[in-house]
Amino acid sequence: MILDGKCPTGPIEKTWDKHRFEMKLVNPANKRKYKILVVGTGLAGASAAASLGELGYNVEAFCYQDSPRRAHSIAAQGGINAGKNYPNDNDSIYRLFYDTIKGGDFRAREADVWRLAQVSNNIIDQCVAQGVPFARDYAGYLDNRSFGGAQVSRTFYARGQTGQQLLLGAYSALSRQVKLGTVKMFPRTEMLDLVVVDGEAKGITVRDLVTGEVRVHVGDAVCLCTGGYVNVFYLSTMAMGASVTAIWKAHKKGAFFANPCYTQIHPTCIPQSGDYQSKLTLMSESLRNDGRIWVPKKQGEKRGPNEIPEEERDYYLERKYPSFGNLAPRDIASRAAKEQCDDKRGVGPGGRGVYLDFADSIKRLGEDTIRVRYGNLFEMYERITDENGYKVPMRIYPAPHYSMGGLWVDYNAMSNLPGLFVLGEANFSVHGANRLGASALMQGLADGYFVIPYTIAHYLAQTKPGKVKPDHAECKKSIEDVKAYSKKLLSINGKRTVTELMRELGTLMWNNVGMARSKESLSEAIAKIPGIREEFWQNVKITGNGAEVNQQLENAGRTADFLEFAELLCRDALHRNESCGGHFRVEYQFEDGEAKRDDENFCYSAAWEFKGIGKEPELHKEPLKFEHVHLAVRSYK
């Protein structure tokens, strides 16, 4: 099937405005008759729930955390982009649009990206109005900094805690609606199934993580804002509870999963220090503004970094990409670090690290300036590694960080299942094959504040409210299925823990499907995953029961879904015989090691239809057209 994103046509500058006018409206008196279920309360979910509640819809919002304020958007450090051109450095909406298309390696839709760039400025206005304390200059105006993949300073920030401040802004807007009674909040509640009636999404089945109660919530539309899936690699920068579960359950009920192989490996993370490690910690790539990345020229160098003279250091990013230097996009910077380490020039334990050195900047600007800019990151680094980054270069290594792929959605952010909307990282829409820094926060809030409030009305206006009641046969069946699934997990009583099995899957995925992929490595992963899955269902051990707080049961459910999803990720990566953005196939590269895209054969989004566990999924293609940005080899040299 050839998929249609239903993007508006005509001059790109007019697409969103034209589309907005053409969409149907729900009149104010009718809005309260519609119930909308919002799953996940990160930037996308909290902003969507708050905005929809404020419009007068009847909203129920769900999160697995104990409070909506804890969603992992909170961990984003560096900033949020907008095309304001406040620094007068020749930025524009068009340039932000262009950079995002190019940064995504020409694998995203032009119209979606244009809209994102267009509303980016409204986001900054909105957040300032909410009291988000962005950094300011001494005249009281907003400050900007530069970020990877851009030659202008368009990133707004709040120290190293931009995600926290934006999320708390959205959380406060959400809290206001909870008080007003337009949004009902369900914390410590996990979605475990999507209820589909006559092909439309009409409800979710959830488990109360405190009492263990399994129940259904029906609604006229469902918005999944449940974030990304890179915990499939086990070690990542994601929160421990982040999973593919919500979107995977929706996929199994018919929603297409697009471009799962587009995963982002972030270059500036703290290297792993042992096997017991539970997660990896990211440090904002804003560090690359003032830090210089290098490795020793000599293989297997034994001297400490401060003993290696200047001429024996290789500042490889500056050497290879002189115009972007240390600010090369994430996929390029990560791969370059891997190349150096594979070539035995890596530093630290196991040789899996490169230096991020602030000595020059400290000499030029003074330690105090560096402390003002990045003090919290240096503190964080020292807490974890016991090393002082002001005195000794930091060690960094890439880690899984973000997923560009996600559920397929049309221009209205609606999946192929009518009534199922997918926002933020959970969808596939704007970042193509690689996301630029400071663009995730932009997308989450764009979708929640400025896209869904308009597009959901277009769907609701064409559907009767309250079509499905909780006693509908599909609801009852969904509850029974979820209960039976939990019961099955609890009954295995084998010998291996959930963590052991998840680590086994993650290690396989990182080694075979991480920063570099090949036909062999992918085929091997596809051959091995079913074995781990079988081992899981035969031999996992979960203590306790389902009618209480049971963190092992929660993790087991998430792991079971990763064990199914991982195979889809591999299949997508295997079918895409090209290298683009975060997807690097070693067979497809230029002589200098740069990614080789194949626009003739792969200029499309791959949306997969579920056909059964372990069965070959069906591929649907959505061709990508580039009418405004010329398809070209992405160069940052």
Next chain:
Amino acid sequence: MSGHSEHKTMTLKLIVWRQAAPGKPGRFETYTAKNITEHHSFLEMLDVVNEDLIKEGKPPIVFDHDCREGICGVCSQVINGVPHGGQERTTVCQLHMRKFKDGDTIYIEPWRARAFPILKDLMVDRGALDKIIQAGGYISAHTGGAPDANAIPVPRPNAEYSMDAAECIGCGACVAGCPNGAAMLFTGAKVSQFAALPQGQVEAAERVANMLQAMQDCGFGNCTNHYECQAACPKGIDVKFIARLNREYLKALF
């Protein structure tokens, strides 16, 4: 070389609060943590203990954790009598075992406060903090229609002061550390964040009155200047924000 060589491992005695459900009697249980290195985080040390417990068919220790990088604010353990374990400006998840010695005995308890009922073991219900925010911890800006972000300049010192307050992660250590179980630092930080900004002025009086009312309704105590909250705060939120809260409240009365 800045790399790490092989490290000696530690064995620790843990004395942990176990409680099956809200309102059920709890008790301390003793466990041994083996093969712990200085690079384990405190939570990774508990992971090791839990893996052993699961294999023995015993219920693992339930504790809240998520981001494990010190920002989500969900981790919440009183370690040797101190919320988050006493390393300055550090959450439990960022506390590393290099702060302990081989053979140490470590007491681990949940947050204890009237407003935070224990759900299980070390996990508590902090919904009361959400209720305080719902009562008024926001600027009532409608989505859409906001003026240009640079339309109202904010003096940099005000923006910095506001950000100092806004860094609160809502973990509740201030409440757990306070002999009165007060949430004055938490509430004061939010009130102060908005009090310092021009955008927050219109509803300032209503905000502080409503938030303080919610604080009392939820069963939190009041401040008697012990400053344990600031000592416990993993983000270093200053008690000056409690003073600001009191000033804002006084202003609201007139």
